Structure formats: structure tokens, C-alpha cells
Amino acid sequence: MKNLFAERVLRNDTSDLNEIFKNSRNPENISFAGGFPDKQLFPTQALKAAYARAIDQAGPAIFQYASTQGLLSLRQKIADRMATHAGVQATAANVMLTQGGQQAIDLVAKLFLNRSDAMVVEGPTYMGALAAFDTYEPTYYEVPVDKHGMDTDRLRTTLAAHPEIKLIYTVPDFHNPTGTTMSAKRRQTLVALANQYNVMILEDSPYRDLRYSGKAVPAIKHYDTEGRVIFISSFSKILSPALRTGWIVAATPVMDALVGLKSAIDVQSPNVTLAAIDQYLATNDIDAHIATINQQYRVKRDAMLRALDRYFPSTVNYTRPAGGFFIWVTLPAGIDAQALLRDVVLPQAHVAYVPASCQFASRQVKNGFRLNYTSLSTADITSGVQRLGRILQTQLAVAPQPKLSFQF
Ligand SMILES: Cc1ncc(COP(=O)(O)O)c(C=O)c1O
Known part of the structure; x- marks a missing residue:
């Protein structure tokens, strides 16, 4: 078969x-x-209580179809957190909830990649992202990672040699698989190169808050001047992967298109879980x-x-x-x-x-x-x-x- x-x-x-x-x-x-x-x-007990509270407060409406973009009050909390924890100014309208970061990667790939379209990935990179991208059959250009993250000198020569490149995928914080973090200087260079060569950046940052020493670096999206950076993250590593809840922060035209794509795939993320996470955040100190x-x-x-x-x-x-x-x-x-x-x-x-x-x-x-x-x-x-x-x-x-x- x-x-x-x-x-x-x-x-x-x-x-x-x-x-x-x-x-x-x-x-x-x-x-x-x-x-x-x-x-x-x-936080098993706190999550159990949050599910119960979410159902008690919303009543039967929680089991109804709901918006594709996801529960507004949770999107608002994420937008607020993006400002305080990543240096990114976003409104709830620029946030969409997804079934994990994995669905977010898939949606972005689906939006930008025709068969054979050129994209940059780090070498090495998150193998689950490669699995998602492979489905759209892109042409990959690999840019190495060193202890300061993606090598932006190599990125520059790659973009100059291949102006057809449309998308750059990076894991800038505690990179999967190398654990390295991209320097602030390289983040700025990356955005400048994306502007110069008309490329989108997919910033995948599920490990951002898991810092054991040193000071946080602003997200790449913090330096975004033209709406080219799509930021994605997830509750998988900071709360639980079984919640299957991640999020995308993107400029309005990109967000509108992504909402359309998600609607065709799964209509919405499970609303009961989104409401439970919202409750968890309202009544617990996630930090x-x-x-x-x-x-x-x-x-x-x-x-x-x-x-x-x-x-x-x-x-x-x-x-x-x-x-x-x-x-x-x-x-x-x-x-x-x-x-x-x-x-x-x-x-x-x-x-x-x-x-x-x-x-x-x-x-x-x-x-x-x-x-x-x-x-x-x-x-x-x-x-x-x-x-x-x-x-x-x-x-x-x-x-x-x-x-x-x-x-x-
Ligand atoms: C870099 C990276 N992105 C995305 C994901 C997807 O995680 P999830 O779909 O559970 O949010 C992972 C999971 O390991 C990851 O390491």
C-alpha cells in the first residue's frame, strides 16, 4: 500500500x-x-482545579464551538506576557492559539511554501520542524549554528547567492538541539538581512523562559520593523505538553491568513483546555x-x-x-x-x-x-x-x- x-x-x-x-x-x-x-x-493539582473552575464559570457554553483564533482573555494574557517577557508589543488581535508550537510551524510552512520554494534552516535544527517543512517539499539552505546562534555572516552570503529564499526558520533561545542562544547583535543583523532580502523569519522560542543563568535577550520580533517576524511559542515546556497549546504572534495580514488556514484544518483548538489555561494563569503565579x-x-x-x-x-x-x-x-x-x-x-x-x-x-x-x-x-x-x-x-x-x- x-x-x-x-x-x-x-x-x-x-x-x-x-x-x-x-x-x-x-x-x-x-x-x-x-x-x-x-x-x-x-502543576497537576492546580491544573485540575483550573479545568473545574473553567467549566463551572462558563457552564454549557464552554462545550460549544468557539473562535478559530482562540479564547480572547487567554490571547490578551499572552499579549501582555510578550511585552514583559520578550520585549514584543502585541495586541490580542495579533495572537492566535494553536495546538502546540508544532501546529504553528506547520501553519506557517503551509502559508509560505510552495513545492521547491527556498528556505533557510539552521544546521542542526529541531527535527520536528524538518518533519513539518518536509511535507511542503521546500529547497533547504542550511546555515550553521555556533555558540552565538545562527551564523549571520553565512546567512548573508546564502541570501546573496539565493535571492529566491522566502523564509528563515530559527530557534534562537536555548536552541534545539545545541542549547545555544542567539546574541542580540545577531538578532538585529538577522532582521536587517530579512528586510534587505525580502524574507520572512519564523522565530520558534518554546525554551525562552527556561533560563538557568545570565540575562534574557529580547526576542528577534522585538527588532522587527516591517512585520516580517512570526513568533511562536508554547505552554508545553513551561506547563505541560499534553495541553497541546501554543501560540503565534504575527502582523495582521499574516495573522488573517493563518486564521483561515487553521480554520480549514481543525476549526479551533479545544476550548475547554484554553479556558483552563486561562484560569490557571488568572489564579496562579506562572513565573x-x-x-x-x-x-x-x-x-x-x-x-x-x-x-x-x-x-x-x-x-x-x-x-x-x-x-x-x-x-x-x-x-x-x-x-x-x-x-x-x-x-x-x-x-x-x-x-x-x-x-x-x-x-x-x-x-x-x-x-x-x-x-x-x-x-x-x-x-x-x-x-x-x-x-x-x-x-x-x-x-x-x-x-x-x-x-x-x-x-x-
Ligand atoms: C524548537 C521546538 N519547537 C517546537 C516544538 C513543539 O512543541 P509543542 O508542539 O509541544 O509546543 C518543540 C518540541 O520539542 C521544539 O523543541
Whole structure:
């Protein structure tokens, strides 16, 4: 039956990886592969109370069809928060609620990408975004990320060489998968380049509030002068991913078009959940909640960095993120992290990570992997990294050294 599937579905087959991950779901394995929050940190009782209050207050109307753009009072709260937490002035009319950041990415891709249209993605980038973009069959141009975020010099030469580029996708805050944050200077350069080359920017920032040290940088949208930046974020990492609630902030013409597209896809996000989140925000201090989870995640990040410092060989590099969910590991050139995972790391160390290749649009870079620390206990983080380090010590002693590589 697969021969009847649309070509776009078959384009980037990740069945190899799916097979590896299926095999990794064994209780003796320690998986650093997911991008999950710690479930102990979900405000379960407060959310339960918020759902009950939302239903009590609205009565039967809460179960009726409602607006595609989403509950006005929640959009207003998000608009207010955008001003205080991201330096973005927005009205509720410029905010739409979506089913997670993932739907927001899909909607923006659907709005801008015809088949073969040119777009820029970071290398590496969030693999779920690649999966969403792949459906629209764009032509990708990859711009590397370093410790200050997307390399805007490389972006400039890419835009000059390919004036047909329409869209730039970036994760500027605690980047998935490298954990790095784009500097304020590069954010300004990025907007200036988008203006110069008539390009839209999709700023995807679900980790923005999860800062464990240092000072926040204004959103890219803060520097937007021509309505070119579409900002998206989500409650998944700061409240719960099961709420499936994210949001888009965009200029009016873009917002109008996105509302039309969402209406054709799912009519609206579930109104009961939107009303419950609105209630939660009205009666709880979400910043206090975020401060609590940041404290916990900071301890986990520190545990992972300490273990990496102690157990990984000196030929391996890794990032030291100031927040977010992930650390990126760069292996010496020539090491294929996916083959290593399948053949040695999973069967011998019983540890899983996300190998580099599926996180690059080109699928060409193989010598790296992403580690998540938020979903594990500090004991599992330490022993998983120790097991992985032991394997790397022996494997890297015998590894070949060809060319194609990625390094911070
Ligand atoms: C960078 C990035 N964008 C978007 C998402 C989508 O998250 P959600 O749909 O749960 O909001 C994720 C999830 O891991 C992510 O890492």
C-alpha cells in the first residue's frame, strides 16, 4: 500500500531511526533521546482545579464551538506576557492559539511554501520542524549554528547567492538541539538581512523562559520593523505538553491568513483546555512555577555537565547551555553517531541519544548527537553518561578520521 502514499510522505524516511528508538524502550536503558519535561514538575493539582473552575464559570457554553483564533482573555494574557517577557508589543488581535508550537510551524510552512520554494534552516535544527517543512517539499539552505546562534555572516552570503529564499526558520533561545542562544547583535543583523532580502523569519522560542543563568535577550520580533517576524511559542515546556497549546504572534495580514488556514484544518483548538489555561494563569503565579522548574532543571544540567567533564574523552566537544533542555555533543570527524548508537551504544551501554543526521536538513552531518537532561533523575544522568563515556573511550581510540564534520 506504501506505493499509494504521496511522494512528500516518503521523501525523508526516518524508519531506521524509529526502529532504533523502538528498541531503546527497554527499562534497563537510559534514554537521553526524548525532549520531555519532568512529569513530577507538572502543576497537576492546580491544573485540575483550573479545568473545574473553567467549566463551572462558563457552564454549557464552554462545550460549544468557539473562535478559530482562540479564547480572547487567554490571547490578551499572552499579549501582555510578550511585552514583559520578550520585549514584543502585541495586541490580542495579533495572537492566535494553536495546538502546540508544532501546529504553528506547520501553519506557517503551509502559508509560505510552495513545492521547491527556498528556505533557510539552521544546521542542526529541531527535527520536528524538518518533519513539518518536509511535507511542503521546500529547497533547504542550511546555515550553521555556533555558540552565538545562527551564523549571520553565512546567512548573508546564502541570501546573496539565493535571492529566491522566502523564509528563515530559527530557534534562537536555548536552541534545539545545541542549547545555544542567539546574541542580540545577531538578532538585529538577522532582521536587517530579512528586510534587505525580502524574507520572512519564523522565530520558534518554546525554551525562552527556561533560563538557568545570565540575562534574557529580547526576542528577534522585538527588532522587527516591517512585520516580517512570526513568533511562536508554547505552554508545553513551561506547563505541560499534553495541553497541546501554543501560540503565534504575527502582523495582521499574516495573522488573517493563518486564521483561515487553521480554520480549514481543525476549526479551533479545544476550548475547554484554553479556558483552563486561562484560569490557571488568572489564579496562579506562572513565573513562580517557572522559577521552580528552572531550579530543578539547572541541577540536572549541572549533573550532566559534571558527568560529561568527568567521563567523556577529551576528543569530544559539548555545549554548556545556559538554559533549555539539550546539550549537543560533537564527536571527532568520521564517526557516524547513528551507526554507533545502533551497533554499540544501545546494545552495550544501554543508553540512547538522538544522532546528528536527522537533525540536519542535508542529512549529511553524522558526527554528533543531542542529549536531553530534563526528563531524567540526576542519578540516571550520571550513570548514563558514565556508560556512554566508557563506550566512547574505547570506540574513539580505534575510529577512522575522514572529512565531513560539525564543530562549535
Ligand atoms: C524548537 C521546538 N519547537 C517546537 C516544538 C513543539 O512543541 P509543542 O508542539 O509541544 O509546543 C518543540 C518540541 O520539542 C521544539 O523543541
